Amino acid sequence: MSGKVYCHNGSWYVNWWDKVHKKTRKIYHYKGEKIYSKKTAEKLLSVMQSDVENGTFYIEKYVSKGFSDVIPFIDDWFSNLSGLSPATEKGYRSYLKNHIKPFFKKHSQISLPDIQIDILRKFKKELHNKGLSPKMQSNIMFCLHTILDAAWIARRIPAIPPFPKKKEYGLTQQPIKWLPEDRQLAVLNQIPYDHQPIFYFLKYHLRRPAEALALHKEDFSDNVFTIHRSISARVLTDKTKTGEIHSIPCHPDFKPFIDIELDKQKRHRIISPFFFVNPSGRTPGKGYKAETLNRLWNKACKQVGENIRLYAGTKHSSCSQYINEYGLSESDLQVITDHSRLESVRNYAKTEVSKKLKLMSKNVRYLKQPKTKKGDL
CATH class of the missing domain: 1.10.150 (DNA polymerase; domain 1)
Structure with missing residues (x-):
C-alpha cells in the first residue's frame, strides 16, 4: 500500500505518491491541524489508504491546510x-x-x-x-x-x-383551509365577468393555477383538456410540476364559461395561443399572470369577507367539497384529481365539526334512563 510517515524538524508528515499528477506529495496537516506526533501521522496514512480501498480517494482533500472538496x-x-x-x-x-x-x-x-x-x-x-x-x-x-x-x-x-x-x-401537518361551495361561489361571483372563466376552470377541474395560466387552445379537444404545461418561476414550461400529463374531461357546468371566454376574445379582437387571455395583459399572447389572478381573487374575497389564498379557495375547496359536501370517497376523489397516491387526498377528508356532529347523531341510541330512588340526586 502506498505511503509512509516521516519526521522533519519535529513535524511529522505523510509521504505519498500521487499517481494522477505523477509526483510525490508531503502532507503535513490532518483535519486542518499540523501533525506533531507519529501516531497522528499514522492515523492520517490509514485514512488515506482506506479511501483508496473504498474508491473515494481524492488527493486535494489532503494536500493543503484547510482545503475542503x-x-x-x-x-x-x-x-x-x-x-x-x-x-x-x-x-x-x-x-x-x-x-x-x-x-x-x-x-x-x-x-x-x-x-x-x-x-x-x-x-x-x-x-x-x-x-x-x-x-x-x-x-x-x-x-x-x-x-x-x-x-x-x-x-x-x-x-x-x-x-x-x-x-x-418541528414540522406539523396543518389542516387544509377550504370554503364550502356557497361561500366559494360568493367569491367567484364578485370577480369581473370577463375574468370569471379561468377561475371557474380552477373550481371545476381541480388544477393548479400555474396549469391554467399555461393552458393553450390546442390543449382542448373532444371536450378533454390535456394538462402538460405549467408556469415555473414565471417561465412557461412544457411539463407540469410533477412531470405527468393529465387528461381532464370538461366539466358540464364549465361549458358556458368557454363561450364567455371566446366571446371576450372576439370582442377584443385577440388572437392568442392561450386558452384564457387577459384583454389588458401586456405579455405576448396576452396570457394571464399569476399576480393578476391573485389580485382579482383577493379583491373578490375582501368584498365578501373571506380570507383565503387562491389555491386553497379553488382546488382545495372543490376537493374538500366533493368529500365533505357531496359524499364522494377518497378513492373517487383520487380518480378525479389524478393523484398518484391515496394518501395525497386524505387531507381533504377532514370534516368540519358540524358535519361530524351530523354523522355522529345518526348512530345515537336513546337509552331509557334508569329509575332513581326517592332522595337520589
Missing part, C-alpha cells in the same frame, strides 16, 4: 444539473448561495466524507438560528441530501450519512 464539488454538481424546472433551479441556487456554501466556507476544514450527522445537525441548528421556518429548513436540508447523493454516486463518499429525522424540524 465540498465547495468545488457543489459548484461542479450545480453546473451540470439538467432537467430542473425554473422554480426548482431558482430554489437550489438560493439555498446554495445563502446557506449551504457559506456554511462550508466558514468550516473550511470539513471535507465531503466528514459530513456526518453531527455536522448536519450543526448546519440545521444554524438554519434554525437564522429564523428560517421548519419547512424552509427541511427544503435546504433536502437540497444538501441531493448533493451528497450525487457525491455517493460519484464515489466521493462511501455512504450517504443519516440526516436529522423529520420530527427534529
Whole structure:
C-alpha cells in the first residue's frame, strides 16, 4: 500500500505518491491541524489508504491546510444539473448561495466524507438560528441530501450519512383551509365577468393555477383538456410540476364559461395561443399572470369577507367539497384529481365539526334512563 510517515524538524508528515499528477506529495496537516506526533501521522496514512480501498480517494482533500472538496464539488454538481424546472433551479441556487456554501466556507476544514450527522445537525441548528421556518429548513436540508447523493454516486463518499429525522424540524401537518361551495361561489361571483372563466376552470377541474395560466387552445379537444404545461418561476414550461400529463374531461357546468371566454376574445379582437387571455395583459399572447389572478381573487374575497389564498379557495375547496359536501370517497376523489397516491387526498377528508356532529347523531341510541330512588340526586 502506498505511503509512509516521516519526521522533519519535529513535524511529522505523510509521504505519498500521487499517481494522477505523477509526483510525490508531503502532507503535513490532518483535519486542518499540523501533525506533531507519529501516531497522528499514522492515523492520517490509514485514512488515506482506506479511501483508496473504498474508491473515494481524492488527493486535494489532503494536500493543503484547510482545503475542503465540498465547495468545488457543489459548484461542479450545480453546473451540470439538467432537467430542473425554473422554480426548482431558482430554489437550489438560493439555498446554495445563502446557506449551504457559506456554511462550508466558514468550516473550511470539513471535507465531503466528514459530513456526518453531527455536522448536519450543526448546519440545521444554524438554519434554525437564522429564523428560517421548519419547512424552509427541511427544503435546504433536502437540497444538501441531493448533493451528497450525487457525491455517493460519484464515489466521493462511501455512504450517504443519516440526516436529522423529520420530527427534529418541528414540522406539523396543518389542516387544509377550504370554503364550502356557497361561500366559494360568493367569491367567484364578485370577480369581473370577463375574468370569471379561468377561475371557474380552477373550481371545476381541480388544477393548479400555474396549469391554467399555461393552458393553450390546442390543449382542448373532444371536450378533454390535456394538462402538460405549467408556469415555473414565471417561465412557461412544457411539463407540469410533477412531470405527468393529465387528461381532464370538461366539466358540464364549465361549458358556458368557454363561450364567455371566446366571446371576450372576439370582442377584443385577440388572437392568442392561450386558452384564457387577459384583454389588458401586456405579455405576448396576452396570457394571464399569476399576480393578476391573485389580485382579482383577493379583491373578490375582501368584498365578501373571506380570507383565503387562491389555491386553497379553488382546488382545495372543490376537493374538500366533493368529500365533505357531496359524499364522494377518497378513492373517487383520487380518480378525479389524478393523484398518484391515496394518501395525497386524505387531507381533504377532514370534516368540519358540524358535519361530524351530523354523522355522529345518526348512530345515537336513546337509552331509557334508569329509575332513581326517592332522595337520589
